[in-house]
Amino acid sequence: MRTTSATRELFGGAITAVAPLNLIDASDLRQVPDTQEVFLYPDSSASIIVEILQRVDATDDEPAIRFHFDSLAHDNSALAFSVDAVAVIANTRGNGTPPATTLTGVQSVPKFNLTTPDQVRVLMALFRVADKNVDLVVTFNIPMNSQDDGAVSEEGQNVVRVHFDDFVTSLRIVDFGLFV
Template sequence: MSSSTRELFGGAITAVAPITLVDASDLRQIPDTQEVFLYPDSSVSIVVEVLQRVDRNDDDSAIRFHFDSLAHDNEAISSAVDAVGVIPNTRGDKTPKAITLTGVQSVAKFNKVDEDQVRVLMALFRVEDKRVDLVVTFNVPVQSQDQGAVDQEGWNTMQNHFDAFVRSLCIVDFGLFV
C-alpha cells in the first residue's frame, strides 16, 4: 500500500500514512483537538488527539493512564496491556520520543450481546513545556460482529503502518499547543 506524508492540524504535525485513508472530518464532526482517519476496507481507525498532560511522572504509568481512559470511554468489558516500549526520536528535531503500548480491549458495540476484540496500538508524545500529551491510537478490530475485522495478515500490516506513522510523526509547529 502506498503511503505519503500527511499534514495534521493544519500542517502543525506531519506523519507518514497510507494514501487511501479517509479523513473522518469529511464524514462527521470531529473535535478541534482530534484528527481521525478511517481505513476504507475495514473498521480500523486512527485517532490523533491533543490532550492535557496527565500528572504521571514515569512513561509507563502515563501511557497506561491513557489506555485505561480509552477503555473507560469505550465502555470496555475488559482490557489488558501486552507491552510498553519507547521509540526514540533519532531525527534531531524537537519532537519528543514516543512511548508505545500494545493492548487489547473487549468492547460491546451497538447494543450487541457479543463483544468485539479490538487490538490497540498507542503512542504517547509528552510535550512537557506545553503541558500536553499527544496521543496516537490505532484501533484494530480483530474479532468483530460486523465485517470490519482484520485477520493476522491485516494485523501485521497495521503494526507496520503504526510503526511508520509513529517514527515519522514530526511536530512542525509547537504553537499548536498554546
C-alpha cells in the same frame, strides 16, 4: 490491504507523519473535535486517532500511557482490557519532537447491544510535550473479531502494525505553537 504511504499533514501542517494514502479523513463524514484528527481505513473498521490532551500528572511515561489506555477503555465501555507491552522509541530524527512511548493492548468492547463483544487491538503512542503541558496521543484501533464485517484479518493486522510503526517513527511536531 497493502497501500502506498506518504507524509500527511495533521492539524493544518503543525504535525506531519507518514500514513497510507487511501485513509479516509473522518472530518469529511462527520464532525471531529479540533483537538483530534481521525482517519478510517476504507476496507475495514480500523481507525487512527491523533489527539491533543492535557498532560496527565504522571511523571514517568509508562504510567502516563497506561492512564491514557485505561481512559480509552473507560470511554469505550470495555468489559475487559489488558496491556501486552510498553516500549520507548527514541527520536533519532534530530528535531524537537519528544520520544514516543508505545503501548500494545487489547480491549473487549461491546457494540450495538450484541451479546459478544468485539476484540480490539489497540496500538497507542504517547508524545509528552512537557513545556506545553500536552500529551499527544496516537491510537490505532484494529478490530480482531467483530459482529459486523469490519474485522481485520491477521495479515491485515500485521500491515496496520507496520503503518503504526511508520506513523510513530516519522511523526514530527513542526509547529509547537499548536499547543497554545
